[in-house]
Amino acid sequence: RPLVELIGIGKRYGSGETAFDALHDINLKISHGEFLAIMGPSGSGKSTCMNLIGALDTPTRGQYLFEGHHVEHFTRDQRALLRRKYLGFVFQGFNLLARTSALENVELPLLYRGENKKVRRDLALAALDKVGLCKWKDHTPAELSGGQQQRVAIARAIVTHPKLLLADEPTGSLDSHRSVEIMELLQKLNEDEGITVALVTHEPDMAAYARRTVRFVDGNVESDSQEVKV
Numbered sequence: 001r002p003l004v005e006l007i008g009i010g011k012r013y014g015s016g017e018t019a020f021d022a023l024h025d026i027n028l029k030i031s032h033g034e035f036l037a038i039m040g041p042s043g044s045g046k047s048t049c050m051n052l053i054g055a056l057d058t059p060t061r062g063q064y065l066f067e068g069h070h071v072e073h074f075t076r077d078q079r080a081l082l083r084r085k086y087l088g089f090v091f092q093g094f095n096l097l098a099r100t101s102a103l104e105n106v107e108l109p110l111l112y113r114g115e116n117k118k119v120r121r122d123l124a125l126a127a128l129d130k131v132g133l134c135k136w137k138d139h140t141p142a143e144l145s146g147g148q149q150q151r152v153a154i155a156r157a158i159v160t161h162p163k164l165l166l167a168d169e170p171t172g173s174l175d176s177h178r179s180v181e182i183m184e185l186l187q188k189l190n191e192d193e194g195i196t197v198a199l200v201t202h203e204p205d206m207a208a209y210a211r212r213t214v215r216f217v218d219g220n221v222e223s224d225s226q227e228v229k230v
């Protein structure tokens, strides 16, 4: 069964006169092991869709299945659990703790999980190794470049071995050279570690690293590179 299945998903912000339908009728399946890019113009609903898949927000209508579990019926606590156990998040801003070393930043999700110090250290070092930053483990974010900070954020997102890594404009604040490094890293994590990646980007150069592109226009899926034409 698919990892993620969105069936007839709609999202309305506000109500009455000011109601706005950010998503109309989204049908989307994401399989285990995929590397998917969501593209589309500003305001087309990309972030809204990512926030729904990330269980940060709830749909107005439709069904959201995560490995067959009906997330649209989850309580707030169940959604928090889903995020903590099965999802990893990377954003445009790196959201690292400023006065905290790279290693401790990566350990943080494991602390929330109640893992002991030894487990936290071992898993965090393994994650930093995957992003090529072991040498920088004792540095604080301010001592790292933007690209390195984003790699720390990626290590933090994968340290719990999530089933799905969600990245919303992860290269949005990086120059083109650093952006390519981040995309090559996501590609490597997908190919070598089997991590399922869903990425939002408006840059075609970045989307080219994904194996599938879904294009949003005005709250609908306009095209899907995986769709079989009949």
Ligand code: ADP
Binding pocket: 013, 014, 020, 021, 022, 040, 041, 042, 043, 044, 045, 046, 047, 048, 049
């Ligand atoms: P994208 O990520 O493609 O730029 P968004 O999902 O951020 O698009 O936004 C889609 C539409 O929904 C936009 O018109 C935006 O203004 C609107 N929107 C997003 N978030 C909210 C919100 N919290 N309240 C009202 N409207 C919103």
Ligand code: ADP
Binding pocket: 066, 067, 068, 069, 070, 071, 077, 078, 079, 081, 082, 085, 086
């Ligand atoms: P459902 O009614 O969809 O089977 P349950 O109420 O039994 O859902 O349990 C939902 C809880 O189970 C959620 O808090 C979720 O975090 C957790 N859960 C366990 N396994 C999974 C999974 N593979 N995918 C998503 N959630 C899961």
